[in-house]
Amino acid sequence: MLMLKIKTKFNIIVDILGFFSFLIISFSGIVLWRILPRGSYQGGRGITTEKMFFGLDRHNWTDIHNYIALVFIALILIHLILHWHWIKSLPKLISGK
Numbered sequence: 687m688l689m690l691k692i693k694t695k696f697n698i699i700v701d702i703l704g705f706f707s708f709l710i711i712s713f714s715g716i717v718l719w720r721i722l723p724r725g726s727y728q729g730g731r732g733i734t735t736e737k738m739f740f741g742l743d744r745h746n747w748t749d750i751h752n753y754i755a756l757v758f759i760a761l762i763l764i765h766l767i768l769h770w771h772w773i774k775s776l777p778k779l780i781s782g783k
Contacts, residue, residue: 714751
């Protein structure tokens, strides 16, 4: 019973972290797509200055996006491991056997 409670709490933590990492990935993706698109810069007469959003340039946002995506992938793998028994039982549940 204690092991089930620990697994349930761990699952909740993984799910919450996965949700927030998904939100960060989505937000940073929108920033990269709409606010800081490729080739975006301000300036004229040969002066190039990077566009910034919340004090970060496109390279910083790309790093955030990529690293959080790796965290998200790890969390998804952990989530699948935690639910592997249920995933294996799906064919039986679907077929009704």
